[in-house]
Amino acid sequence: MAMGIGLSSYFGMATANRRVRLLAFGIAGLCFAGVVASFARGAVLTAVVVIGWVWLRSPYKGRTSAAIVVGLIVTLITAQILSDQARGGNRNSPQGFWAEMSTLAQGAEDGTVSDRMELAKAAWAVVKDRPLIGAGAGSFGVAAATILRPGDIGGDSGVNPRRLYDRALHNTHLQVLSEQGVLGACLYVWLFVDFWRRNRALRSEPYRQAWSGMAGSTLDLRFLSFALETGMVGFVTGGLFYNQLYFVPWLWSLLTANATLHAIITRSFAAVPLEPRALATVPL
Structure with a gap:
């Protein structure tokens, strides 16, 4: 929402x-x-x-x-x-x-916040134990319950780490790092870099001109790019509080819509070649 x-x-x-x-x-x-x-x-x-x-x-x-x-x-x-x-x-x-x-x-005095801070500690423990490729998709809880010993973290899970077995991490970004490792996290970051590179290009004058010349294009491309960008800002921010990687399509929908829009316009350049300098003119 x-x-x-x-x-x-x-x-x-x-x-x-x-x-x-x-x-x-x-x-x-x-x-x-x-x-x-x-x-x-x-x-x-x-x-x-x-x-x-x-x-x-x-x-x-x-x-x-x-x-x-x-x-x-x-x-x-x-x-x-x-x-x-x-x-x-x-x-x-x-x-x-x-x-x-x-x-x-x-802050940390709140029970929910305190619990999630302990979950973050558990995630770092998993990262340290399996830094390169992580614990595997959806396996944070399984790995944490196996790795941690009583007292390693606070809260109820610190008393009995096996309670972590089916716990949700409530942080998409830490989830990627702990379950996919450093290698997976690098690919995850690359998805965002590629998204913003393509999204920024959509606001350039060449792309906007090409879009306006297409049949049926009644929407302002600049605002469409802002819509996708703002949606991604929402995903990144919400990812600090919720698991939203495997079970909801938001990230993949935004990536797909952005890449598809970029690809459609880029291919139109083959019919009407543009000056290299024009392609380099991309506003923030």
Whole structure:
């Protein structure tokens, strides 16, 4: 949902169709409301980063700022209408939502944060034991339960490391490092480098000219590139809080859409050769 805020916002900016634009902005608002309704601190933090990135990249700072204000109003309304019947107890009252968000300031004193810090220690133990190729896909818990001894980490898992056997790491990036090793992590980083290289090229004048000359291209390529970029920012940020590598298609969908768009336009250059200097003109 946090990723959807940025993707939908920039898709709305990319289209010239008023109905589609309103639909896209409406979806962005629903995504934001969904983040609030989730009561998930990681999702809220990810949404804050995504919204900040949307504002940073937007050429329409005034309109974007107004949309952010509307988003804050949506937050208040969503928190207000959530009732105790939704999940039970006072947790879903407005006070419950803000109380949940206020625990972000507790840091390591919060039980969930403390638990995830211990999981990170367990992940580093796996990395040290199997640095090159890691423990294997989906095998962090199995490896940690085997490697660690009582007292190596804190918390309940420190007392009995076998409890780690089926634990989720709650950090995509540490998951890659511990399960795929340094070699896999290097390839993982390369995916992002390649993504941003291609995405940046989409905003260059040659690519935009080629795109505008294609039949049926009614969307602004620059804003499409910003949509994909903002979605990736959401994935990278959300990856600090959740496992989202193997079981959800977000990363692979963004990589595929970005590479496909880049490839389609690049191939069109064969029909109309461009000057090398023009290809080098790529804005940030």
